[in-house]
Amino acid sequence: MMAKSVDAFGFRAPRCGGSLSPMKRLIAIVEDEAAIRDNYAAAFEREGYSVRTYASRALALAAFGARLPDLAVIDISLEDEPEGGFELCRQLRARSAELPIIFLTARDTELDAVSGLRLGADDFLTKDLSLAHLVARVNALFRRVEALRRPEEPGEVIRRGALTLDAERMQAQWDGKVVLLSLTEFWIVHALARHPGHVRNRQQLMDAANVVLDDNTITSHVKRIRRKFQAVDPKFDAVQTAYGMGYRWAE
Amino acid sequence: MSLRLKLLLLGLATLVLPWAGCRYAREMESALRQGESSSLLAVADTVAASLQGRVDLMYRAPVDTAAAQTAPKPGPYDLEPLVLSAAPLIDGYADDWPQLPAAWVWFKKDDEHRFGVLTGVYDRVLYVLLDVRDPHLVFDAPGASSLDPAAMGDRVWFGFQNREGAEQQVFFAASGPGTLTARRVEAGEYGEDLAVIEPRIRGSWQPTPTGYRLEARVPLSMLGGGFGVLIDDRDQRGAAPSSYGMLRPADLHTQGQLIVAAPELTTYLEQFAQPGLKLVVTAPTGQMLARVDALAQVVDLDSDPPPLLTRLYRRFVDRPGVRPPLESQAPIYDRDRHGLIGTLEVTQTTERWGRLRDRALTRMLNFTLATSLIAFVGMFAFAAWLALRLSRLRRASESALTRTGIVTTFPDTRARDELGDVARSFSTLLARLNEYTGYLRTLAGKLAHEIRTPLTIVRSSLENLETEAELSPGARTYLERARQGSERLNAILIAMGAATRVEEAITGAERTRCDLVPLIASAVAAYRGAFAQRRFSAELPAEPVSLEAAPDLIVQMLDKLVDNAVDFSPVGALITVRLKLEPGAAVLEVDNLGAPLPPQLHGRLFESLWQSRPHGSQSPPDPDTRPHFGLGLYIVRLIAEFHGGEARAENLPDGSGVRFAVRLAR
Numbered sequence: 001m002m003a004k005s006v007d008a009f010g011f012r013a014p015r016c017g018g019s020l021s022p023m024k025r026l027i028a029i030v031e032d033e034a035a036i037r038d039n040y041a042a043a044f045e046r047e048g049y050s051v052r053t054y055a056s057r058a059l060a061l062a063a064f065g066a067r068l069p070d071l072a073v074i075d076i077s078l079e080d081e082p083e084g085g086f087e088l089c090r091q092l093r094a095r096s097a098e099l100p101i102i103f104l105t106a107r108d109t110e111l112d113a114v115s116g117l118r119l120g121a122d123d124f125l126t127k128d129l130s131l132a133h134l135v136a137r138v139n140a141l142f143r144r145v146e147a148l149r150r151p152e153e154p155g156e157v158i159r160r161g162a163l164t165l166d167a168e169r170m171q172a173q174w175d176g177k178v179v180l181l182s183l184t185e186f187w188i189v190h191a192l193a194r195h196p197g198h199v200r201n202r203q204q205l206m207d208a209a210n211v212v213l214d215d216n217t218i219t220s221h222v223k224r225i226r227r228k229f230q231a232v233d234p235k236f237d238a239v240q241t242a243y244g245m246g247y248r249w250a251e
Numbered sequence: 252m253s254l255r256l257k258l259l260l261l262g263l264a265t266l267v268l269p270w271a272g273c274r275y276a277r278e279m280e281s282a283l284r285q286g287e288s289s290s291l292l293a294v295a296d297t298v299a300a301s302l303q304g305r306v307d308l309m310y311r312a313p314v315d316t317a318a319a320q321t322a323p324k325p326g327p328y329d330l331e332p333l334v335l336s337a338a339p340l341i342d343g344y345a346d347d348w349p350q351l352p353a354a355w356v357w358f359k360k361d362d363e364h365r366f367g368v369l370t371g372v373y374d375r376v377l378y379v380l381l382d383v384r385d386p387h388l389v390f391d392a393p394g395a396s397s398l399d400p401a402a403m404g405d406r407v408w409f410g411f412q413n414r415e416g417a418e419q420q421v422f423f424a425a426s427g428p429g430t431l432t433a434r435r436v437e438a439g440e441y442g443e444d445l446a447v448i449e450p451r452i453r454g455s456w457q458p459t460p461t462g463y464r465l466e467a468r469v470p471l472s473m474l475g476g477g478f479g480v481l482i483d484d485r486d487q488r489g490a491a492p493s494s495y496g497m498l499r500p501a502d503l504h505t506q507g508q509l510i511v512a513a514p515e516l517t518t519y520l521e522q523f524a525q526p527g528l529k530l531v532v533t534a535p536t537g538q539m540l541a542r543v544d545a546l547a548q549v550v551d552l553d554s555d556p557p558p559l560l561t562r563l564y565r566r567f568v569d570r571p572g573v574r575p576p577l578e579s580q581a582p583i584y585d586r587d588r589h590g591l592i593g594t595l596e597v598t599q600t601t602e603r604w605g606r607l608r609d610r611a612l613t614r615m616l617n618f619t620l621a622t623s624l625i626a627f628v629g630m631f632a633f634a635a636w637l638a639l640r641l642s643r644l645r646r647a648s649e650s651a652l653t654r655t656g657i658v659t660t661f662p663d664t665r666a667r668d669e670l671g672d673v674a675r676s677f678s679t680l681l682a683r684l685n686e687y688t689g690y691l692r693t694l695a696g697k698l699a700h701e702i703r704t705p706l707t708i709v710r711s712s713l714e715n716l717e718t719e720a721e722l723s724p725g726a727r728t729y730l731e732r733a734r735q736g737s738e739r740l741n742a743i744l745i746a747m748g749a750a751t752r753v754e755e756a757i758t759g760a761e762r763t764r765c766d767l768v769p770l771i772a773s774a775v776a777a778y779r780g781a782f783a784q785r786r787f788s789a790e791l792p793a794e795p796v797s798l799e800a801a802p803d804l805i806v807q808m809l810d811k812l813v814d815n816a817v818d819f820s821p822v823g824a825l826i827t828v829r830l831k832l833e834p835g836a837a838v839l840e841v842d843n844l845g846a847p848l849p850p851q852l853h854g855r856l857f858e859s860l861w862q863s864r865p866h867g868s869q870s871p872p873d874p875d876t877r878p879h880f881g882l883g884l885y886i887v888r889l890i891a892e893f894h895g896g897e898a899r900a901e902n903l904p905d906g907s908g909v910r911f912a913v914r915l916a917r
Contacts, residue, residue: 039711106703127707243806244774
């Protein structure tokens with residue numbers, strides 16, 4: 001059923017064709033806009049990934065029932081379901097706790113981002129992001145997944161007091177407890193904690209996180225980071241605001 | 252003139268009510284008076300008719316039937332007694348008699364000897380006052396018999412006809428001043444003369460400088476028609492008297508009549524008497540025959556109303572002056588209606604219905620004034636209530652469009668009157684306006700969202716195209732241009748969506764109490780590093796300025812203000828950041844030197860997506876691809892309003908630059 005004719009179902013077989021190599025990771029793109037879908041697919045395939053694309057939640061779910069992809073890129077509004085992406089994310093998360101999920105959407109409000117991340121997505125990206133950045137984020141996410149599967153192997157680890165940052169697995173710990181950060185949040189913490197006391201302005205944080213965001217989005221990211229750490233340690237105040245300049249990590 | 256005042260003036264119109272009432276009361280009084288007047292005339296006519304031909308009642312001298320048909324014609328010796336209103340005290344003094352010189356009748360012997368008679372009737376008694384001019388007053392010898400010629404002094408004779416028409420005489424003989432009783436001469440058992448005391452006729456004798464005065468009373472029941480007085484004047488005791496007066500000297504018979512009404516006339520009239528009414532019967536000569544006077548006995552209609560209030564009303568309502576009594580006259584004819592035998596005068600005091608009118612007037616004035624007062628108070632309350640509602644509506648409509656939100660609920664929107672309609676119209680209008688404003692506000696965001704998808708298609712396609720190896724150099728140039736164009740478009744979209752995100756961030760912001768002074772100081776220090784081509788000066792108060800604020804937002808707001816100031820000031824210019832304390836507010840000001848604001852920009856600077864100012868020659872073309880959509884100042888406004896303040900822009904007084912000021916409520 002997953003032959004070429006599946007175009008009618010809105011999904012596309014990898015361009016390199018043939019059967020799926022076990023080495024090739026499978027990325028599922030659920031996006032109702034055909035041109036975007038195909039452009040993303042092309043970019044990922046160029047990177048050597050297998051890509052399957054789906055136009056709607058129903059098609060995606062049907063396909064996922066047979067096999068789960070290695071990573072899912074989901075748009076929020078899908079055809080006639082304005083919140084279809086959220087629903088899909090919930091269903092995928094129910095099926096697999098580890099599956100990396102990225103929201104890639106034109107919707108960029110704080111509420112959407114919070115909802116998406118709360119549903120268990122690993123990152124929330126807007127379509128302003130360039131293809132190169134997108135691919136880099138996907139690679140990083142795979143790296144994190146990879147690193148988590150090999151827990152014994154020590155990676156590049158930064159320790160700042162109670163904070164432990166594992167750049168390889170992109171995992172943050174505070175006092176030995178894991179703080180679940182999205183990729184963007186991880187990079188922001190990483191950029192701040194690498195040079196404690198140094199002020200990082202917003203542009204620097206954006207560059208570090210490989211995202212194009214405006215000041216307010218950075219502010220809300222920082223706010224969310226503080227909340228996540230405070231959930232572990234209510235006295236957390238290591239991320240400090242340098243008014244007029246940016247943020248710094250205080251030890 | 253406020254609505255309240257106008258309604259109050261309108262309320263004054265209710266005072267027409269008491270005024271009209273007064274007018275009505277006056278009209279009523281005049282009509283009442285007319286009616287009373289005619290009814291009084293009817294009374295007079297009736298009473299007069301009932302007296303027609305009753306000479307016997309009106310006069311006491313029914314001597315012969317022929318004469319009885321008409322009123323007696325007064326002769327020289329006739330007396331017309333006054334109708335007295337009170338009985339004089341028999342004391343020889345004239346002070347309790349009416350002072351009427353014309354009523355005296357004088358009789359004269361010579362220049363030195365004469366006497367005047369004044370007669371009056373009260374309660375069936377004839378009173379006689381004699382004023383005798385006599386240079387030699389001679390009293391009888393004390394203790395002597397009054398019939399002893401040697402002891403005789405001056406004496407006064409009364410001659411009269413008794414009820415049977417027989418002539419009788421009594422005399423007063425005084426041996427000194429004081430009261431005395433008349434005596435009559437009767438033939439004794441042996442034919443001798445006897446002076447018999449007549450106890451019913453008494454008098455009092457008093458000397459006067461010109462002679463003497465005698466005051467006496469005679470019951471009318473003793474008297475028939477005729478009556479006269481004769482003076483026996485003696486110059487010395489025992490001398491031969493020289494007599495003069497009204498009696499025939501030869502036999503002392505009466506020559507004149509006493510024209511006086513029968514006592515029954517008064518009784519007759521009394522049956523017509525009522526309180527407030529006076530009936531007077533006069534003879535054709537004008538002499539009063541009888542009088543029944545009940546003018547003073549006005550019945551009290553009710554217990555007196557509050558006299559102060561009544562007097563107050565009368566002062567405003569009544570014409571000055573006393574109400575004249577009503578009078579009416581009717582002639583009394585003889586039996587054949589040939590001639591007059593008298594006149595009946597009826598007088599009625601107006602006091603009675605004056606009181607009636609007063610009572611009605613008082614009640615009416617009380618009622619109408621109370622009505623006026625109630626109407627007035629009611630109008631006042633209504634006006635106050637209306638004004639309150641109007642001012643609430645005004646306040647609501649004034650504040651409806653301030654701040655970011657639009658108030659769509661109005662006070663009075665549930666009222667079912669016209670004001671409620673107005674409020675509802677306002678509310679509807681504002682709701683629509685709110686919808687429209689909301690639509691406009693979210694338009695940019697929605698537009699950005701809608702454009703983002705096709706733009707993503709363009710950008711991702713371009714990026715994919717770039718990876719194609721077989722592109723010619725020319726194609727690569729076009730590709731690069733297309734990519735730059737799409738990047739700029741993307742930047743525009745981000746800016747357009749930023750407003751929504753800012754609003755979200757602001758609504759989600761948390762306020763803490765913080766001190767603005769170090770906050771702003773550190774921010775300005777950062778600006779010195781960030782904008783090396785401008786000079787910064789911070790004017791901050793020495794004391795802490797702490798208020799409930801979101802420090803992130805305050806700094807963000809300052810960022811935007813400084814960004815704006817940098818954009819519109821020349822290189823090397825001074826930018827002043829100032830924090831001032833005002834009552835109830837902290838004011839943050841950012842001054843920059845540069846071109847003043849065009850006047851048409853005032854008030855629109857802080858709107859969303861308003862291009863703040865076209866980039867002039869003062870700042871170089873922005874190499875940054877981020878467009879200036881004036882969102883910065885919109886953010887400033889949002890943050891200022893979040894802190895309960897306001898933002899405004901003005902030119903510096905000397906025109907050298909522009910000042911942006913933000914008031915933050917403390």
